[in-house]
Amino acid sequence: MQGTAAPALSAMMLAVAFELGAFLDENATELAHALVRTLKVSVIAIAGAFVIGAVLGAARAHRVPVISQLAAVYVEVIRNTPILVQIFFIFFGLPQLANVEFVGVRLEFLRFDAFTAGWLAVMIWGGAFNTENFRAGFEAVPYRYREAGLALGFGRVRTFLNVTLPIGGRIALPSSINTYISVLKNTSLLYVIAYDELTSTALQINALTLRTLETFFVLGVVYLALVWTLSALIRLLEGHLALPESH
Amino acid sequence: MLAVTIPDWVEPVARYIFEVGIPNTLRIAAISLVAATTIGVLLGTLLTIRFLPSRALIRLYIEVWRGLPILVTVFMIYLALPAFTLRLEFKPLTAAAIGLSLWGSAQIAEATRGAIQSIPREQHEAAAALGFGWVGRHAFVILPQALRRLLPPLVSLLVNIIQNTTIAQVIGAPEVLETAERSVERIASEPPAGTGEIHAFEIYGAVMVVFFLISFPLTRLAAYLERRLV
Numbered sequence: 001m002q003g004t005a006a007p008a009l010s011a012m013m014l015a016v017a018f019e020l021g022a023f024l025d026e027n028a029t030e031l032a033h034a035l036v037r038t039l040k041v042s043v044i045a046i047a048g049a050f051v052i053g054a055v056l057g058a059a060r061a062h063r064v065p066v067i068s069q070l071a072a073v074y075v076e077v078i079r080n081t082p083i084l085v086q087i088f089f090i091f092f093g094l095p096q097l098a099n100v101e102f103v104g105v106r107l108e109f110l111r112f113d114a115f116t117a118g119w120l121a122v123m124i125w126g127g128a129f130n131t132e133n134f135r136a137g138f139e140a141v142p143y144r145y146r147e148a149g150l151a152l153g154f155g156r157v158r159t160f161l162n163v164t165l166p167i168g169g170r171i172a173l174p175s176s177i178n179t180y181i182s183v184l185k186n187t188s189l190l191y192v193i194a195y196d197e198l199t200s201t202a203l204q205i206n207a208l209t210l211r212t213l214e215t216f217f218v219l220g221v222v223y224l225a226l227v228w229t230l231s232a233l234i235r236l237l238e239g240h241l242a243l244p245e246s247h
Numbered sequence: 248m249l250a251v252t253i254p255d256w257v258e259p260v261a262r263y264i265f266e267v268g269i270p271n272t273l274r275i276a277a278i279s280l281v282a283a284t285t286i287g288v289l290l291g292t293l294l295t296i297r298f299l300p301s302r303a304l305i306r307l308y309i310e311v312w313r314g315l316p317i318l319v320t321v322f323m324i325y326l327a328l329p330a331f332t333l334r335l336e337f338k339p340l341t342a343a344a345i346g347l348s349l350w351g352s353a354q355i356a357e358a359t360r361g362a363i364q365s366i367p368r369e370q371h372e373a374a375a376a377l378g379f380g381w382v383g384r385h386a387f388v389i390l391p392q393a394l395r396r397l398l399p400p401l402v403s404l405l406v407n408i409i410q411n412t413t414i415a416q417v418i419g420a421p422e423v424l425e426t427a428e429r430s431v432e433r434i435a436s437e438p439p440a441g442t443g444e445i446h447a448f449e450i451y452g453a454v455m456v457v458f459f460l461i462s463f464p465l466t467r468l469a470a471y472l473e474r475r476l477v
Contacts, residue, residue: 081458082411084414085424088447092451189414199318212330216326219319227315
């Protein structure tokens with residue numbers, strides 16, 4: 001049993017390896033373009049999620065009235081509903097309101113193309129998780145640090161910018177990078193709104209070439225390379241940006 | 248008097264989602280939760296053994312299934328496995344459950360490793376002194392204590408699995424999102440099947456509400472357990 005299975009298996013692996021070269025010759029350019037689109041959506045969404053997280057996280061940590069409560073609702077709604085349903089809602093649900101007139105304004109802007117709906121959906125999702133990351137980070141900054149800032153004559157905003165943000169931001173860094181990794185992985189769901197990122201493109205190539213094994217091998221390798229690189233970055237940054245006190 | 252009238256199209260949609268969608272969603276979630284917990288606790292425990300080859304293999308398992316988008320994993324199972332051999336052809340529901348189990352077990356394996364390593368050395372030594380072997384030590388002394396710390400991540404996993412069951416929609420398994428999508432399309436079609444109207448906003452909004460009502464109590468529970476048990 002063992003004797004017959006092993007050569008058969010290695011022959012199969014060889015066949016896969018052999019086809020891989022031809023597969024890449026034909027499809028590498030298209031996959032590279034798709035990778036660029038995945039990265040484009042991810043970068044926009046991550047930048048947006050960073051801003052949302054820092055602003056709303058600060059409002060949550062400092063209990064800014066009204067904004068803090070609204071941010072809490074936003075965070076709970078996004079965290080407790082599936083991102084795939086959020087994408088459906090934004091891309092298929094919201095355009096239904098595009099013809100409605102609301103206080104004299106036609107809501108035409110609610111009709112998105114796949115690219116806009118794509119980065120918007122993953123950004124809104126990442127922003128909610130990042131709000132929690134930054135809130136926890138800002139709340140972890142010892143009160144005496146802020147007192148010291150205030151004693152030096154900084155106002156509340158300047159104390160936040162000069163003391164709480166740099167220290168709390170570092171504390172929040174590992175968890176927020178984890179959120180960015182999830183944002184990158186979630187761009188694969190934009191397949192459902194036919195945005196031509198990696199997963200959509202791979203499935204199109206699969207349908208055309210029927211080279212299923214090669215397609216999914218390459219797709220998996222590309223995603224793992226991206227995700228593992230970002231995770232390695234966390235470990236690298238953790239050493240570099242650790243607070244001096246914790247050394 | 249303000250009379251709230253429910254439009255005619257609502258009832259059959261709600262019935263379809265609740266009678267077909269919800270049971271399938273719960274089925275996928277239940278299978279995935281049990282499989283992910285069993286495999287995850289086992290792999291996580293084995294990961295604490297200082298034996299390089301087994302650790303390297305389990306590490307690889309964890310990093311691969313945690314690193315891949317779940318959608319890609321599900322496509323691999325649904326489309327790529329049958330390309331090897333037709334015996335590995337699965338129904339959409341099963342393929343989605345397998346994909347979620349792989350991803351969930353990787354999460355739980357990592358959490359289990361952490362929970363076991365947080366149990367003090369003395370517990371291992373005391374159990375060994377009482378004559379327990381490796382299996383008995385873990386089954387009767389270490390894991391029962393580690394399980395307490397594992398409870399919050401397990402509840403979080405349940406929430407994540409329930410939400411990620413919607414990924415099954417992409418390969419056509421009739422869970423909540425798929426039944427909602429079919430309803431939107433049916434209503435949008437010409438009479439007699441539909442009315443030609445579009446109700447995507449209401450239906451997908453309702454799906455969000457359904458998931459929120461299931462998830463919110465569970466995330467509260469996870470936060471409560473986190474405060475109580477850790």
